[in-house]
Amino acid sequence: MIEFQSVTKQYQGGQPAVDQLTMSIDRGSITVFVGPSGCGKTTSLRMINRMVEPTSGVITVDGRDVTSVPAAELRRSMGYVMQSSGLMPHRSVLDNIATVPRLNGVSKAEARKRATELLDVVGLASALGKRYPSQLSGGQQQRVGVARALAADPPVLLMDEPFSAVDPVVRDELQQELLRLQKDLAKTIVFVTHDIDEATILGDKVAVFAVGGRLAQYATPEEILRAPANDFVASFVGRDRGFRHLGFTTSDAVTIHPVPTLVMSGGQFAGDPAAVTDWQLVVDPDLHPLGWARPGTDSDLIPGGSLFRPGETLRRALDSALSSPSGQGVAVDGDGKVLGTVRAQEVLGVIEEARQVRQAAL
Numbered sequence: 001m002i003e004f005q006s007v008t009k010q011y012q013g014g015q016p017a018v019d020q021l022t023m024s025i026d027r028g029s030i031t032v033f034v035g036p037s038g039c040g041k042t043t044s045l046r047m048i049n050r051m052v053e054p055t056s057g058v059i060t061v062d063g064r065d066v067t068s069v070p071a072a073e074l075r076r077s078m079g080y081v082m083q084s085s086g087l088m089p090h091r092s093v094l095d096n097i098a099t100v101p102r103l104n105g106v107s108k109a110e111a112r113k114r115a116t117e118l119l120d121v122v123g124l125a126s127a128l129g130k131r132y133p134s135q136l137s138g139g140q141q142q143r144v145g146v147a148r149a150l151a152a153d154p155p156v157l158l159m160d161e162p163f164s165a166v167d168p169v170v171r172d173e174l175q176q177e178l179l180r181l182q183k184d185l186a187k188t189i190v191f192v193t194h195d196i197d198e199a200t201i202l203g204d205k206v207a208v209f210a211v212g213g214r215l216a217q218y219a220t221p222e223e224i225l226r227a228p229a230n231d232f233v234a235s236f237v238g239r240d241r242g243f244r245h246l247g248f249t250t251s252d253a254v255t256i257h258p259v260p261t262l263v264m265s266g267g268q269f270a271g272d273p274a275a276v277t278d279w280q281l282v283v284d285p286d287l288h289p290l291g292w293a294r295p296g297t298d299s300d301l302i303p304g305g306s307l308f309r310p311g312e313t314l315r316r317a318l319d320s321a322l323s324s325p326s327g328q329g330v331a332v333d334g335d336g337k338v339l340g341t342v343r344a345q346e347v348l349g350v351i352e353e354a355r356q357v358r359q360a361a362l
């Protein structure tokens with residue numbers, strides 16, 4: 001959908017900000033540009049919609065050289081979301097979202113109707129439409145920024161560090177929301193971040209840029225974590241990359257063992273916890289896990305670790321086992337009811353088997 005052909009950008013008097021960039025961006029996918037500060041991510045993104053003009057090279061969108069399209073028209077045909085939501089402070093949320101459709105000649109009533117629908121699409125209550133941007137939280141403002149970018153239903157969405165100014169919990173929500181939206185919308189999204197975790201969570205493909213605007217690696221997140229192309233990528237991806245890579249393999253092959261349970265209801269154990277000779281999982285009458293009872297004590301309820309569902313990743317399964325006071329990770333079904341437990345040693349066994357299979361395939 002988007003092609004960079006030997007694209008270089010040199011601002012006056014400096015080193016190239018982007019140096020001979022050649023890459024193809026797939027239609028309907030999320031492509032993430034990641035790298036340290038100043039490596040040319042934003043410049044590369046802005047050359048797609050001609051907010052920045054290349055010094056040399058060609059960029060095409062859908063086979064058309066972008067320089068053949070008037071810059072204003074090109075910009076309106078692509079959604080753009082930036083770090084500070086960039087909303088107009090003196091316009092209501094609805095009117096902010098309706099901006100581009102209005103510029104494209106859509107009637108006010110029609111544009112506002114669509115804007116109200118979009119509030120729902122990005123998970124905001126329609127009542128917020130009447131507020132001004134300063135009356136929203138940072139996370140809500142970013143959602144409005146996404147709604148505004150989607151308003152003209154553009155095939156391409158450019159996102160420049162859109163979630164980096166919000167706290168980690170909201171950021172996590174916004175990332176999940178974007179993935180959910182993308183399932184329905186299948187836009188061609190180019191997303192800039194300096195955070196490798198965000199890149200691997202969101203990207204179908206990840207482009208790692210090195211200082212000097214050179215493309216150091218362009219591959220799936222799984223491949224970048226498993227096989228960084230060089231020392232720069234390895235150090236940028238960081239020390240936990242082996243662990244993060246577990247986030248790409250499912251835990252299907254891990255055995256789930258039955259676990260003895262002790263029911264707790266109304267704050268009371270249904271049996272005698274002092275008689276427990278092995279760790280027992282404490283559950284409510286509907287089999288939702290509450291914590292653990294330790295053998296040989298008259299047992300307070302000991303809070304449990306993280307839970308995971310079969311089909312989730314090995315990372316979740318391992319985390320569940322390692323964070324559990326009993327050393328057993330608790331697997332639950334879609335309703336949150338206990339299915340059984342997994343042991344860290346066995347999860348590690350599956351990880352090692354998967355590694356050997358990959359090794360043999362090389």
Ligand SMILES: Nc1ncnc2c1ncn2[C@@H]1O[C@H](COP(=O)(O)OP(=O)(O)OP(=O)(O)O)[C@@H](O)[C@H]1O
Pocket residue numbers: 011012014016017035036037038039040041042043044194
């Ligand atoms: N308008 C400009 N004039 C001159 N130099 C610029 C301009 N915009 C960016 N640069 C320089 O170009 C290089 C690349 O900048 P760019 O903003 O693309 O990097 P980035 O990877 O997005 O960085 P960050 O993560 O810090 O936003 C930097 O050295 C920057 O100082």
